[in-house]
Amino acid sequence: MNIHEYQAKEILRGFGVPIPNGKVATTPAEAEAIAKEFGVAVMVKAQVHAGGRGKAGGVKFCKTPADAKEKATAILGMQIKGLTVEKVLVTVAADIGSEAYVGIIVDRQRKKPVFMVSAAGGIDIEQVAATTPEKILYLPVDTRYGLRGYEAMRMGFFLYSDVKLAKQAAKIMQQLYRAFMASGCSLAEINPLVATPAGELIAVDGKMVIDDNELDRHAEIEALRDVSSEAASEVDARNCNLTFIKLDGNVGCVVNGAGLAMATMDLVKYYGGEPANFLDIGGSSNPEKVVNALRIITADPNVKCILFNIFGGITRTDDVANGIVTATKANPLKVPIVIRLTGTNEEIAMKILTENGFSASADMDEAVIKAVELAKGGKAA
Amino acid sequence: MSIFINNDTKLVVQGITGRDGSFHTKQMIEYGTKVVAGVTPGKGGQKFEDQVPIFNTVYDAVAATGANTSVIYVPPMGAADAIMEAVDAGVTTVVCITEGVPVLDMTKVYPFVKERGVRLVGPNCPGVISPGQAKVGIIPGRICIPGPVGVVSRSGTLTYEVVYQLTRAGIGQTTCVGIGGDPINGTNFIDCLEAFEKDPATKAVAMMGEIGGTDEQEAAKFVKEHMTKPVVGFIAGQTAPPGRRMGHAGAIISGSAGTAAEKIEAFKAAGIAVAVRPMDFVEHIKAGLQ
Numbered sequence: 001m002n003i004h005e006y007q008a009k010e011i012l013r014g015f016g017v018p019i020p021n022g023k024v025a026t027t028p029a030e031a032e033a034i035a036k037e038f039g040v041a042v043m044v045k046a047q048v049h050a051g052g053r054g055k056a057g058g059v060k061f062c063k064t065p066a067d068a069k070e071k072a073t074a075i076l077g078m079q080i081k082g083l084t085v086e087k088v089l090v091t092v093a094a095d096i097g098s099e100a101y102v103g104i105i106v107d108r109q110r111k112k113p114v115f116m117v118s119a120a121g122g123i124d125i126e127q128v129a130a131t132t133p134e135k136i137l138y139l140p141v142d143t144r145y146g147l148r149g150y151e152a153m154r155m156g157f158f159l160y161s162d163v164k165l166a167k168q169a170a171k172i173m174q175q176l177y178r179a180f181m182a183s184g185c186s187l188a189e190i191n192p193l194v195a196t197p198a199g200e201l202i203a204v205d206g207k208m209v210i211d212d213n214e215l216d217r218h219a220e221i222e223a224l225r226d227v228s229s230e231a232a233s234e235v236d237a238r239n240c241n242l243t244f245i246k247l248d249g250n251v252g253c254v255v256n257g258a259g260l261a262m263a264t265m266d267l268v269k270y271y272g273g274e275p276a277n278f279l280d281i282g283g284s285s286n287p288e289k290v291v292n293a294l295r296i297i298t299a300d301p302n303v304k305c306i307l308f309n310i311f312g313g314i315t316r317t318d319d320v321a322n323g324i325v326t327a328t329k330a331n332p333l334k335v336p337i338v339i340r341l342t343g344t345n346e347e348i349a350m351k352i353l354t355e356n357g358f359s360a361s362a363d364m365d366e367a368v369i370k371a372v373e374l375a376k377g378g379k380a381a
Numbered sequence: 382m383s384i385f386i387n388n389d390t391k392l393v394v395q396g397i398t399g400r401d402g403s404f405h406t407k408q409m410i411e412y413g414t415k416v417v418a419g420v421t422p423g424k425g426g427q428k429f430e431d432q433v434p435i436f437n438t439v440y441d442a443v444a445a446t447g448a449n450t451s452v453i454y455v456p457p458m459g460a461a462d463a464i465m466e467a468v469d470a471g472v473t474t475v476v477c478i479t480e481g482v483p484v485l486d487m488t489k490v491y492p493f494v495k496e497r498g499v500r501l502v503g504p505n506c507p508g509v510i511s512p513g514q515a516k517v518g519i520i521p522g523r524i525c526i527p528g529p530v531g532v533v534s535r536s537g538t539l540t541y542e543v544v545y546q547l548t549r550a551g552i553g554q555t556t557c558v559g560i561g562g563d564p565i566n567g568t569n570f571i572d573c574l575e576a577f578e579k580d581p582a583t584k585a586v587a588m589m590g591e592i593g594g595t596d597e598q599e600a601a602k603f604v605k606e607h608m609t610k611p612v613v614g615f616i617a618g619q620t621a622p623p624g625r626r627m628g629h630a631g632a633i634i635s636g637s638a639g640t641a642a643e644k645i646e647a648f649k650a651a652g653i654a655v656a657v658r659p660m661d662f663v664e665h666i667k668a669g670l671q
């Protein structure tokens with residue numbers, strides 16, 4: 001789960017990381033009032049779940065409160081990578097001496113969180129990694145022991161030759177690490193970490209991505225979720241315990257299991273169609289899940305045909321069949337449906353479907369070909 | 382022959398009285414797996430289905446029954462502890478079915494398991510089946526038949542799909558391993574490929590990968606350098622958009638890494654026959670077995 005910059009900074013501040021004063025505004029007048037309250041030059045920053053906000057014009061320096069109002073007017077309502085800016089962070093502008101990058105990410109290869117630090121901060125770290133990898137220090141952490149003092153110091157001295165700055169940086173590494181572990185992050189980043197001409201370190205931008213699997217033990221973080229930044233259909237699906245991702249095609253897919261769901265989308269494409277979504281109804285089935293899945297998919301006007309691909313293991317195919325019957329009785333379908341079912345309780349499922357006027361196939365390719373054809377407006381073979 | 386589990390597997394089920402644990406324990410027993418013990422804290426001394434003794438701890442279960450393998454069906458927040466308990470109790474193989482285990486928990490579990498030389502499969506996986514010998518996990522037994530093909534996959538139902546198509550074509554399997562869809566898991570493709578290469582009964586390998594990470598690319602390198610047996614590969618998620626997690630926590634394309642195209646290229650460069658559709662495994666495996 002992504003959280004906004006202002007939320008990440010709030011968490012980091014709680015762990016002692018030095019963060020410039022800031023407040024969130026949803027109107028230009030609020031932005032002006034906040035700038036007036038701070039009484040110094042501010043930055044107005046778009047709060048959306050997208051990278052490249054600066055390049056898109058979503059981050060502006062403002063000398064006066066009137067300036068802040070004007071910039072906020074331009075940024076609020078702006079589209080960045082398809083997302084509408086509904087909030088801006090108004091924050092005290094830092095006096096920049098130098099900029100560094102500090103990040104922690106869970107690394108699949110090393111199977112550990114790995115610190116990445118670089119004195120070449122403020123820019124895209126992936127670009128630094130690609131062009132000048134020697135400018136990045138990678139430091140894996142054994143989470144059984146935590147970040148050791150000497151490891152933090154090593155990173156501090158990698159960034160700064162000045163002892164005072166290096167020690168401050170080491171302290172920030174420890175604070176960032178604690179915030180990362182305590183919040184169940186898969187990524188936490190300070191970019192840039194600014195050294196002011198006065199010799200103070202300050203985190204000018206902060207980012208955190210939370211492991212979805214941690215949310216059950218972090219209600220306080222789940223509460224930070226900004227549903228306005230997600231597609232309404234995806235929010236709806238999540239509330240029904242379905243994994244759903246909206247795409248641009250016209251074949252609506254309902255599948256059990258993530259791998260099979262991806263393979264089904266790929267097969268739709270292979271036979272000349274375009275999938276309208278990724279939808280995994282998960283392992284343990286109940287008819288209710290199928291009813292919700294159908295409701296979410298049919299709400300997309302692009303969907304011209306619905307394809308079920310169910311391989312029953314834990315999932316009982318008769319549950320899925322009952323779900324299809326219940327859902328279509330309550331809300332008759334306006335588009336054709338193609339059903340592929342095999343596995344646990346297949347005979348019962350087939351009987352339920354046939355008795356209710358549906359037909360089903362046991363072959364995946366056959367079903368996909370038929371669905372693609374129907375979505376194109378053709379007749380099923 | 383087979384890998385990881387066989388006729389000598391003596392299984393303890395952690396979470397045997399839970400909804401999933403009890404359902405799948407019955408299925409494993411029905412399949413012929415030697416389920417020697419179950420663990421549910423507080424239910425020690427009772428029996429599961431009047432036949433399998435239940436213990437309060439894995440330690441007690443191993444001491445009393447000599448169990449050498451554990452399968453885990455406990456809720457996600459307790460899974461890391463359950464894995465380490467099994468390892469500490471002395472089993473040599475642990476299969477963790479649980480989905481939704483926090484990845485930071487796994488950063489502690491992984492080195493703990495490796496340092497003790499234990500084989501961990503999963504978490505978030507369908508488990509392992511050696512057709513005709515034993516089944517540990519949730520892979521439906523009736524879609525498998527004994528035969529010469531080793532199967533390894535990051536996915537559950539996609540594994541079933543491919544195994545089903547192989548079985549329908551009369552091609553059986555030595556062992557099918559679902560390694561799981563999480564970013565950090567105990568067993569990777571290379572571990573399985575290495576075991577299949579050593580297993581005299583395995584004559585060819587079917588490998589199903591997906592988008593995200595670089596495990597498949599490393600597996601391809603391993604195949605090129607160390608495998609004499611034919612390998613057929615498939616990658617799910619060719620139509621997945623970057624930056625979106627496709628169900629599995631591990632299935633996300635980040636930056637330029639982990640795309641399907643990149644993995645398929647790596648397969649081809651390593652001489653792995655690529656199945657474009659799941660059904661293509663049948664022809665490629667047939668060709669490889671000749």
